[in-house]
Amino acid sequence: MIAYIAAALMAGIAAGYLNGSGAVRAAVTDYAFNAALLILVFVMGFAFGADRDAAAKVRKAGMKVLLVPLAVACGSVLAGAVGGLALGIDPIASAAASAGFGWYTLTGPLMAQAFGAGWGVFGFAVNFFREMITIIGVSALLRIDRYAPVAAGGATCMDTTLPVTVRYCGPEMLVVAFTSGFVLSLLAPLSIAALISLA
């Protein structure tokens, strides 16, 4: 499956680069993207609802599931600060970029507003790379730990990386992945704003 994903991503980038005019672009990036996303999220929900074992496993884990996004948030922000210090760039701005948890369309504009266009591109790139690495590396991540794709995907586990994660990790991971992505999506604007205020 990873071959299909890599091929689709490369073909999409090439097609977008060659034919990225207004009408075609809107049809693909707005309508096709949103329709595919909603169908997938619905189907994932359906598979989970129809699976008795998956619901039982989630009930057993209970509120402990919420520890996953909190761990991802702490790990990401710490990585941004430590990485910033190691690379000789502003550690607060770097931590703010990491605090997007993969949500690049939110992080880029927020960072550009606070730190300028250069940091906006940086915030975008950090989170863009995070999403791409999760999509391309999902099977390798799964070998490290069953929850590793969820941890890597961050906020994107609520949408773009959800289908890939559930497909590889199993339907019982749907609620963990979606909850993690959902909580991180709520945390992302707050933590970026909090870090910006420290700068």
Added chain:
Amino acid sequence: MAVEGMPLVQASVYVLVLLLTILAGMGTGYAARGRRGRGPGRALERLTLFTIVVLIFSLGFGIGSDGLLASLPAVGLNALGIALLSIALSVLFVAAVRKGARLE
């Protein structure tokens, strides 16, 4: 996530729509539990794979058409380093939490 920059209100609506969609899917799946017959398993698997391919293609199309790739080399290595470190520490922290909280 969609490729354009996303203001906070739009982002909130986006999150809400996804939440409602997954809940609708769960409800439909739950209602379909008692049905007898072969079930939609194989057809759903094919639909999922096809839709994942469409989703990833659209994601790539947005990246290619926005000219976003052109801006990446300027910040590329530092951003890649931070992204890899974010993933590594997230995985590490989650593994530690799983062990501590005995999450299966």
